[in-house]
Amino acid sequence: MDTVFTLLPKKLEEQFRKIPLSMANKVEELRIRIGRPLEVIIEGRPTFLPYLVHDEDARQLLHHISKYSLYALEEELKRGYITVSGGHRVGLAGKVVLENGEVKAIRDVSSFNIRIARQKIGTAEKLIPSLYTDEWHHTIIIGAPQTGKTTLLRDIARIISTGCEKRNILPKKVGIVDERSEIAGSVRGVPQLDFGPRVDVLDGCPKVEGMMMLIRSMSPDVLIVDEIGRPEDTAAVLEAVNAGIKLMITAHGRTLADLKKRPYMAQILDQHIFERFIELNRNDKSGWGCTILDETGNALPKIGSVKE
Amino acid sequence: MIKFIGAALIVLATTWVGYELARVLRQRPRELRQLKSALQSLESEIMYGQTPLTEAAYKLAKQLPKPLSHFFESFAVKLSGGETTVKAAWETSLKLVWKQLSLKQGEYEILVQFGETLGQHDRLSQQKQIQLAMIHLEREESDALDRQNKYEKMMQSFGFLSGVLIIILLL
Structure with missing residues (x-):
């Protein structure tokens, strides 16, 4: 404060x-x-x-x-x-x-x-086993506004760039395209939140150009992008995926089924690229709950709700 | 003997006064030039660097020679201290160094007016304000140069000669 x-x-x-x-x-x-x-x-x-x-x-x-x-x-x-x-x-x-x-x-x-930006370090910790098996999976975080999509995404970025010795996960290069300065909260290009050592942020850059710029310039292993959903995003996402880069993105919606109804998201989903879907919901009593689905849309074994 | 020493002292004193007056005349255009270059750097900081005022002022303080550097330094210090306005910080800093400068009331007014606009506008209008201040300063500079050409030599000889006159009258 x-x-x-x-x-x-x-x-x-x-x-x-x-x-x-x-x-x-x-x-x-x-x-x-x-x-x-x-x-x-x-x-x-x-x-x-x-x-x-x-x-x-x-x-x-x-x-x-x-x-x-x-x-x-x-x-x-x-x-x-x-x-x-x-x-x-x-x-x-x-x-x-x-x-x-x-x-x-x-x-x-x-x-x-x-x-007030308040980084909740550790929120994603419990989800890691579902998102990583030998390598990171392409992931979409689905949630309505204010359910903590960005908070979760931020923590995932932090874990990827720091790695996790316990689980034998090596630190990877992370590229963040932060169109609205929301993920990293950069001031003069320097992220203000804790992201571990291997993060590069393109601050205030439009997603479509930013993703390609980062791929060309910073050779990231994982790209982190917020709020995919506009028509031009689709092409950029497909481009990035085919460039051999893992994607972690967020999208508005309540469930995977919701997402499939959105025309541009449906185009992306039809390609069957994404392997993990995290559905976030927030209820007043238990804080956050989330369900993780695999590429076929089946729920992975429950890991419990992530409490604040 | 004492007469001679007295006479020499009088001549020395008046010559010194003359040189001092001439120095002020010489100093003013020089300071105006420095001020102009300061504004120019400020302009480029604002237009291309979008540097916040405090930082820009610190940079200027490093670039400029003495009395002016004190001015920008005190301005920067006051700003970073917070709890003030740009106008107040600018004006108090100006008053602080004013005694050491050879500038005149006209320049003071120009600078105070300029200080009021600083940091209040977007880049383009800020640039216009700077250019306006530059034009005013240029006018003052040409006036200062004019006066220097006219009076500098005169002041020097005037000092010496007035000393001599006093001695002749006293003899």
Whole structure:
């Protein structure tokens, strides 16, 4: 949390410091909106702090985040979010300026959403035996939003690049195409989260080009890509697979059956490339649960739910 | 004997004053040139490097000669300390070194105005602001050069000669 606090101007920091320490570790989002009270989301539940945010606070916050250099954030203001050190993401909303019908930047930012990045090291540990037999399997992680796809993917990347002596898994070269700076949370190209030694990240690069670029330039053993599903992704995925590289990707959906209904994903699945499917679901009581399916769609022996 | 020593002291003092005045005249265009090159580096840092201001200021502090380097250094230190605005950090740093500079009020205004725009805009408008400040500084520079040409020699001889005049009057 301290890395987040350093971002905030003094006034706001004082307010957020009032959150008791026991809760502070569970904070998921801090929301700051002009003219409205500060909001803190802890484990999915909103709490409000009795402090109305002024224009001045918002302006100062933006300056703090940009280190007083708005010009350095041009690209970020266009995309609507900024990744800051620590891997946290600051989402922005406000008045959008257009140029030739395209978004040029967000000016007059009025809402900030600071999403706290919290790496859950070890979440994927239990799944490894199912994903690795002599070599890594092509894997798709399937889950609805907020089920922890990216968290899991991140941990898988970490394990692949670190290897696992216990299970006799050698560290492999991992290439991450991080289109939305979400997997690695890079700042100036350097991943802020722990990924082990053998990771190369293409930050902010479109998936399609990024996958090919990485294959040509960094010769990865495993490629990690988030949120496959657009038409152009299909070709890139097939290309990469045929280049002899193992793929770990995520896709939106609840089950494998769901995925088969999506036209572009169906094209990929029809090739029978992917050997493992991890279906993620989140329920309030037991945290995360997941089912792993093999290439034919049959469930592998249950390894138990992965609790937070 | 004492008369001679006194006379020599007077001439020395007035000559020194003359040289000092001439130095200010010489110094001003030089400082303006340094300032311009500083702005140019800042522009390239902003346009091509997209370097945050603090870092850019540290870099400038390393490149520039003394009084100006202090200015950028204090600016960078104030910024990285947080809890300030660019405008305030820029202005207080400027005041800090102003005494050591030979620049005039006009330049002060230009710089303060420029400081207000720093870091507030996207790259293109930032570049425009820098160029605007450059144009103002150029105008000041040509004025400064003009004055240097006109008065530098004069000040030097004026110092010496006024000393001599005082002595003649006292004799």
